[in-house]
Amino acid sequence: MADTKNVPLAVDLDGTLIRTDMLWESLARRLRQNPLSLFQILFWWLRGRALLKQKLGARVTINPADLPYNEKFLTWLHVEKKAGRKLILATASDIKMAQPIGDYVGIFDEVLASNGKTNLRSENKLRALTEMFGERGFDYAGNSSADFAVWRGSREAVVVNASRAVLRQAADCTKLGPTFCEDFSRFEILQSFCHELFWRSGYFVAIIAGLLLASAFPNFNLAGFAWLAPALMLFAARGKNGGDAFRVGYVAGFAFWLASLSWLLLIPVTGLPILGWLVLSAFLALFPAVWLWLISNFKFEISNWSQRTVWTIGGAAAWVALEMLRARIFGGFPWNLLGDSQFKLVPLIQIASVTGIWGVSFLVAWFSLALFSAAEMIFRQPTKRLIWQAEIILPLITVVGCFIGGFFAISRETPMESTLRVTAIQPNIPQTVIWNPAADEIPFQKFLAQNRAALTNQTDLLLWPESAVPDMSEENVRLIAQLAWTERVWLIFNGEDQTVSHTETNDFNAAFLLNPSGGLAGTYHKRHLVIFGEYVPLVRWLPFMKWFTTISGGWTEGDKAAQFTVERRTSDRHEIELISQSAGQATSTPPRTKFQISPLICFEDVFPSAARDAASNDTDLLVNLTNDGWFGTGAAQWQHTAAAVFRAIENGLPLVRCSNNGVTCWIDAHGRLQRVLTDATGDVHGTGAMTVEIPLPDKRTPTFYHRHGDWFGWSCVGIAVGMLLVRGRKNDSRKE
Numbered sequence: 001m002a003d004t005k006n007v008p009l010a011v012d013l014d015g016t017l018i019r020t021d022m023l024w025e026s027l028a029r030r031l032r033q034n035p036l037s038l039f040q041i042l043f044w045w046l047r048g049r050a051l052l053k054q055k056l057g058a059r060v061t062i063n064p065a066d067l068p069y070n071e072k073f074l075t076w077l078h079v080e081k082k083a084g085r086k087l088i089l090a091t092a093s094d095i096k097m098a099q100p101i102g103d104y105v106g107i108f109d110e111v112l113a114s115n116g117k118t119n120l121r122s123e124n125k126l127r128a129l130t131e132m133f134g135e136r137g138f139d140y141a142g143n144s145s146a147d148f149a150v151w152r153g154s155r156e157a158v159v160v161n162a163s164r165a166v167l168r169q170a171a172d173c174t175k176l177g178p179t180f181c182e183d184f185s186r187f188e189i190l191q192s193f194c195h196e197l198f199w200r201s202g203y204f205v206a207i208i209a210g211l212l213l214a215s216a217f218p219n220f221n222l223a224g225f226a227w228l229a230p231a232l233m234l235f236a237a238r239g240k241n242g243g244d245a246f247r248v249g250y251v252a253g254f255a256f257w258l259a260s261l262s263w264l265l266l267i268p269v270t271g272l273p274i275l276g277w278l279v280l281s282a283f284l285a286l287f288p289a290v291w292l293w294l295i296s297n298f299k300f301e302i303s304n305w306s307q308r309t310v311w312t313i314g315g316a317a318a319w320v321a322l323e324m325l326r327a328r329i330f331g332g333f334p335w336n337l338l339g340d341s342q343f344k345l346v347p348l349i350q351i352a353s354v355t356g357i358w359g360v361s362f363l364v365a366w367f368s369l370a371l372f373s374a375a376e377m378i379f380r381q382p383t384k385r386l387i388w389q390a391e392i393i394l395p396l397i398t399v400v401g402c403f404i405g406g407f408f409a410i411s412r413e414t415p416m417e418s419t420l421r422v423t424a425i426q427p428n429i430p431q432t433v434i435w436n437p438a439a440d441e442i443p444f445q446k447f448l449a450q451n452r453a454a455l456t457n458q459t460d461l462l463l464w465p466e467s468a469v470p471d472m473s474e475e476n477v478r479l480i481a482q483l484a485w486t487e488r489v490w491l492i493f494n495g496e497d498q499t500v501s502h503t504e505t506n507d508f509n510a511a512f513l514l515n516p517s518g519g520l521a522g523t524y525h526k527r528h529l530v531i532f533g534e535y536v537p538l539v540r541w542l543p544f545m546k547w548f549t550t551i552s553g554g555w556t557e558g559d560k561a562a563q564f565t566v567e568r569r570t571s572d573r574h575e576i577e578l579i580s581q582s583a584g585q586a587t588s589t590p591p592r593t594k595f596q597i598s599p600l601i602c603f604e605d606v607f608p609s610a611a612r613d614a615a616s617n618d619t620d621l622l623v624n625l626t627n628d629g630w631f632g633t634g635a636a637q638w639q640h641t642a643a644a645v646f647r648a649i650e651n652g653l654p655l656v657r658c659s660n661n662g663v664t665c666w667i668d669a670h671g672r673l674q675r676v677l678t679d680a681t682g683d684v685h686g687t688g689a690m691t692v693e694i695p696l697p698d699k700r701t702p703t704f705y706h707r708h709g710d711w712f713g714w715s716c717v718g719i720a721v722g723m724l725l726v727r728g729r730k731n732d733s734r735k736e
Contacts, residue, residue, distance in 0.1 A: 006085075007085070007137070007138065007139055007155060007156075008085070008086040008087070008088055008132075008133050008137070008138045008139070009077075009080060009085055009086070009087050009088070009138065009139045009140070009141060009158070010088045010089075010090040010112075010129050010138050010139070010140045010141070010150075010154075011077065011087060011088065011089055011090065011108070011140075011141045012090060012091060012140075012141060012142040012143060012147060012160075013089060013090075013091035013092075013093055013098055013101065014091060014092065014093060014143075015143040015144055015160075015161055015189065016070065016073070016141055016142055016143045016160045016161060017069065017070065017073070017074065017077075017089070017101070017105070017160075018067045018068060018069055018070065018101070019068040019069070019070055019161060019188055019189075019192075020067065020068055020188070020189050020192040020193075021189045021192075021193075022053075022062070022091075022093040022094075022097045022098070023049075023052075023053060023056070023092075023093065024189055024192070024193040025062060025067075025192065025193070025196065026053075026056040026057065026060040026062065026097065027041065027056065027193070027197075028192075028193050028196035028197035029060045029062065029196065030056055030059060030060050031197055032196070032197060032200075032201040032203070032247070033059075033060075033247075034247070035203075035247060035250055035251055035254065036250075036282065041056075044056075048119065049092075049114075049119045049121075050094075050114045050115070050116055050117055050118055050119040051116055051117075053092075053093060053094035053097070053114050053116075053119070054094050054096070054114070054115070054116030056094070056097075057093075057094035057095070057096035057097045058096060060097075062097065062100075064100050064101045064103075064104035064105075065104065067101070068192070069105075070160055070161055070180060072180050072182075073141070073160045073161075073180040074105070076178065076180070077107055078107060081107040086109050087107055087108050087109055088108065088109060088110050088111075088112060088129075088132075088138075089101070089102045089105075089108040089110070089111045089112065089113075090112040090113075090120065090125055090128070090129060090140075091111075091112070091113050091114075091120065092113070092114055092119055092120050092121035092125065092146075093113055093114060094113060094114050094115070094116070095111065095113040095114065095115055097113075098111050098113035099111050099113070112125075112128055112129075121146055122146050122147075122148075122149045122150065123149050125149075125150050126149050126150045126152075126153045129150065129153070129154075130153055135153065136153065136154060136155045136174075137155065138154055138155060139154055139155050139156040139157070139158060139177060140154040140156075140157060140158065141157075141158035141159075141160055142157070142158075142159070142160070142162075142170075143159070143160050143161045143162045143166070144162065144166060145166060145169070147170075148169060148170070148173055151170050151173035151174050152173045152174060154174055155174065155175065156174060156175045156176070156177040157170045157171070157173060157174050157175065157176055157177055158177045158178050158179070158180075159176070159177075159179045159180070159181060160179070160180045160181065161180065161181060161183075161184050161188075162181050162184060163181075163184060163186065164181075167179060167181060201244075201247070201248070202236035202237055202238075202240065202244070202248045203236070203247075203248065203251045204236075205232060205235060205236035206233060206236040206237075206248045206249070206251040206252035206255070207251060207252065207255040208232065209229045209230075209232035209233045209235075209236060209252045209255075209256075210229070210233075210251070210252040210253060210254070210255030210256035210257075210259065211255055211256070211259055212225040212228060212229045212232065213225060213226060213229035213230075213252075213256045213260075213341075214255075214256050214259035214260040215259075216229065216341040217260055217336050217340065217341050217635070217639055217642065218635050218638030218639050218641075218642055219634075219635040219638055221344065221638075223341050223342050223344065223345065226338060226341040226342065226364050226368075227364055227367055227368050227371070228368060228371070229252075229256075229368065230315075230319065230338075230364075230365050230368040230369060230372075231368040231369060231371045231372035231375070233248070233249060233252045233288065233292060234292065234295070234296065234369070234372050235372065235375075236248045236252065237249065237292050237296045240296065242293050242296065243293075245292045245293050245296035246289045246290070246292060246293035247289070248289075248292055249285075249288045249289035249290070249291060249292030249293065250285050250286065250288070250289035251285075252285075252288055252292075253284065253285030253286070253287060253288035253289055254281055254282065254285040256285075256288070257280070257281035257284045257285055258277070258278075258281045260336050260635070260639070261277060261280060261281060261335075262277070262634070262635070263631040263632070263634030263635050263636040263639075264276055264277040264280070264631070265277055266630075266631045266632035266633075266634045267431070267630050267631065268430075268431055268432050280333075284326070284333070287322045287323075287325070287326055288322075290322060291315075291318055291319055291322055294318050294720070294723060294724065294727065295311070295314070295315040295318055295369075295723075305390055305391075308373050308391065309394060311369070311373070312366055312369040312370050312373055312391075312395070313366060313719075314719055314720075314723050315365065315366075315369045316362045316363075316365035316366035316369060316716075317362065317715075317716035317719035317720055317723075318716070318719070318720040318723060319338065319361060319362070319365040320358045320361050320362050320365070320712075320713055320716035320717075321713075321716045321717040321719070321720035321721075322720070323337050323338065323358065323361055323713075324358070324710070324713045324714070324716065324717055325717075327607065327608070327609075330531060331528065331529065331531050332528065332607060333531075334606050334607055334608070334643070335603075335606055335639065335643070336639060336643075337357055337361055337643070338360075338361040338364050338365060339352070339357045339358070339359070339360030339361035339362075339363075339364060339646070340357065340639070340642045340643050340646065341364070341642070342360055342364065343641075343642040343643075343645040343646070343671070346406065346410065346670060346671055346672055347402075347403045347404075347406030347407045347410065348360070348363075348399070348402050348403050348406055349406070349645070349646065349649060349671055350402070350405065350406035350409045350410065350649060350670065350671075351363070351402045351405070351406070352646050352649040352650050352671075352705065353409070353649050353650060353652060353703040353704060353705055354703070354704045354705055354712075355705065355711075355712035355713075356608050356646075356650050356705045356709075356710055356712060356713060357608055357643075357646045357650070358608075358710065358712050358713040358716065359712050360646075362712070362716065363395070363398065363399055363402065366395045366398075367392075367395045367396070367399060370391050370392050370394070370395045370396075371391075371392065373391040374387075374388035374389075374391035374392050375388070377391055409670070410670050413670075414697045414700075414701070415697065416695030416696060416697055417591060417592070417696075417697065417698045418568075418591040418592040418595075418695070418696050418697075418698060419568075419591070419693045419694060419695050419696065420460050420461060420566070420568055420595055420620075420621065420693075420694050420696055421457070421458065421459050421460045421461070421568070421569075421691065421692070421693050421694075422459070422460065422461045422462075422463060422656055422666075422691070422692055422694055423454055423455060423457070423459040423461070423462050423463065423489075423689060423690065423691045424463040424465075424656060424657075424658040424664050424677065424689065424690045424691075424692075425447070425450060425451055425454060425462070425463065425464055425465070425468070425658070425689050426465065426658070426659060426660065426661065426662065426664045426677055426686075426687060426688050426689065426690070427443070427446075427447045427450060427465070427468055427660060427687060428629070428660065428661045428685065428686055428687040429443050429447070429467070429468070429629060429660055429661075430629065431627075431629050431630050434467050434470070434627075434629070443470070444469070444470050444476065444479075447468060448479060448483060450687070450689065451483060451487075451689075452483070452487070453689075454689035454691070455487045455489060457691050458569055459487075459489050459691060460489070460490060460566065460567075460568040460569055461489070461490045461491075461492065461566050461597070462484075462487070462489045462490065462491045462492070463491075463492050463493075463623060463625065463656065463658040464491070464492070464493035464494065464625065464658065465494065465625050465626060465627060465658045465659050465660040465664075466494040466509075466601060466602055466625045466626050466627040466659075466660065467494065467627045467629070467660060468493065468494065468660065469493060469494065469495045471495075471496065472495045472496050472497075480493065480514065480518075481514060481518030481519070482518065484514040484515070484516060484517075484518045485516065485517055485518035487516075488516045488569070489516055490513065490514070490515060490516060490521075490566045490567070491513070491514040492511060492512070492513050492514075492564065492597070492599060492623060492625065493511070493512055493514075493625070494509070494510070494511055494512075494601060494625045495510060495512060496508070496509070496510065497509075497510035497512075497523060497525065506556035507554075507555055507556060508525040508526065508555060508556055508558060509525070509526040509529070509534060509555050509601055509602070510523055510524060510525050510526065510558075510601075511523070511524040511526075511562075511599040511601055511625055512524075513564040513566070513599075521564070521565070522562060522563075522564040522565070523562065524558065524561070524562035524564075524599045524601070525556075525557075525558025525559070525562075526555070526557070526558055526601040526602065526604065527557050527558040527559070527560075527561070527604070527610065528557075528602075528603070528604045528607055528610055529555055529557055530602065530603065534554070534555040561598065561613050561614040561616075562598070562599060562614075563596050563597070563598060563616060563619065564596070564597040564598075564599060565594055565595070565596060565597075566594070566595050566597055567593055567594050567595075568591075568592075568593050568594075568595070592696070592698055595620040595621060595696060596616070596618050596619050596620050596621075597619070597620065597621045597622075597623055598611075598614040598615050598616070598619045598621070598622050598623070598653075599614070599623050599624075599625065600614055600622065600623065600624045600625070601624070601625055601626070602625075602626050602627065603626065603640065604624070605622070605624040605626075605640075605643065605644045605647050605655070605657070606640065606643040606644070608646070608647065608650060608710065609709070609710065611647035611650065611651060612650065612651060612705070612706055612709060615651040615653055615706065617700075617702055617706075618700070619651075619653060619700075620653070620696045620700070621653060621654055621655070621656065621694065621696065622647060622648065622651065622653050622654070622655040622656070623655070623656050623658070624644060624655065624656070624657045624658070625658050626640065626657065626658070626659050626660070627659070627660045628640060628659050628660060628661060628662065628663075629659075629660035629661040633661070633662075633683075633685045637659065637661070637662045637663045637684065637685070638663060638684075640663070641657065641663040641665065641673075644657055644667060645667055645671040645673070646671065648667045648668065648669055648670075648671050649669070649670060649671040649703075650703065650705045650706065651702075651703060651705070651706045652669050652700065652701070652702065652703040652706065653669055653700075654666065654667065654668050654669050654694055654696070655667045656692070656694070661685045661686075662677070662683075662684035662685040662686075663676060663677075663684050664676070664677040664684075664688075664690055665677065665690075666690070666692045666694060674692070675690060675692050677689070677690035
């Protein structure tokens, strides 16, 4: 002791005095405060670690009493201090973080730390200590390879909380003094970081909830996880205030959307898909965040079952209300609504004919919240083994009732007196070819040949997907009309349309109907455009918005739905149908020859209101022309199809989807996938043609949803607004 008391001892902070690292601790806490600050943190990091530490130190406050200290080493330091030794806290952490710790410990004569310009680490730390005490005029206590440079310039090395390799190399740098490495753990800092960021914050459980919810949708189709995910989100936010609950919901939503929209990365463009994927996911994550913020504020009493029931119903209504908002704000993006995950549970989803998709989303969210309530009661009153039953009974009865009602609805199908034979062509044209004008001619010729090969079956109506026609040149229009005339078939296809007036020129994404003579019989202009794909929002006022997309111009929205009238062929096959349908009956009605078809383009079939507007009371069939080849062979095609299933149920109409590379299919009026086009290998993304005989009733009864629209969704919006007002009133009363 007498030999060392006059030799100053410099002590490292991170990993030495404390068993964690202040940079990672502050990072974890900052990300807990605001997950979106990740992008800000990366910007600071690019400008240097010293600035990063300074910025974090200014924004994050860490209580020194909460830190894990190396107790044996700290006890030894107290002994050294009592012996009269000068102690210096020398750390690469920022001074705003280091000074409070030095003051709390109370044994240091001075604190040296990073200051926003100089990162006091390794050589920089050695230089500062040498200027103060001269060459080898100090001892130094450290723990990592970053301390080797300091040890080489020190008189003696005190090694704390280090591996055997660091201990050996420290001995090579200088004389080895006391060591405190008995309980070293290589992963302690990582464990502390993860515990702070993911466990204490609830983010780990939130991420699991988001990923489970994503797996409920195609391509995994584990629909049961959708009934658990909202409850798991709420569990992650359990016991947290409104702001923390919002952040938990945001992390869960961000994880969900990053996973479920990962097919955006398959768009064959460099850079922009990644940006679009991140930005869109970041925006959509706000909706589950607001949901958790809203419902987590409503605490319920253990003894009051009715209040808990109202809470679960209100929470489910709030989920639906936010889906309603998402379907409308900024043009709307009703993709992967909670109810869409149940598209294979055909009996259950028949409720959509009354409530729309919103009713299915409500059931799933309600049941999930009831599960959370049941678990909460078990935790609070573990001695009452059956207490959970009261929490789950009402939503369970409702779900079972919907299943039973759905079975009866399917069994009471309307007799089909007429049929329409439809052929849908799936060309599987790569998006890179569609974008390449020089390559247009050859694929289009192959596509026309594919049609001729498929049309050997007396087809009434031929469908082409979106983007199958390279451009509406005179030659291409002539070839299309010639095909319709030669094959004597009605044809619905997609192409560009333009209107010119004295004041403006409007370009439309359009669907055209050609009659069997090759003449134009109808036109429909797409009404729901893809943001950053077909139009750039606010571009007139914010021209820089064009930087976020590769499109050079913008499409114009259509202003109304359209009805295409199609006539079926008169042939022997229809006479045979009539005979077979009339067998055993005293009288029979002749099959219809004219049918009303409502076209939709691209992702318009994910909008409940768009399909309802398109389908008038006398519509016989919905048709969707889409590309979806933008996204390779990812999950987008099946996620799109899952949404389309509900448009058929909501309107009580069959729906035929014709896609560039899948999923081309026929969905009946009860949402059953009656036929899906696959190639020889069973792949839905390949090239092929699908011909289906679609039975259609002579008289259609519109569904309740078709007659009354989003009544259920708007009712949920009203409930959510009421909850918001109650929350605001509670906050006001607390302030008073």
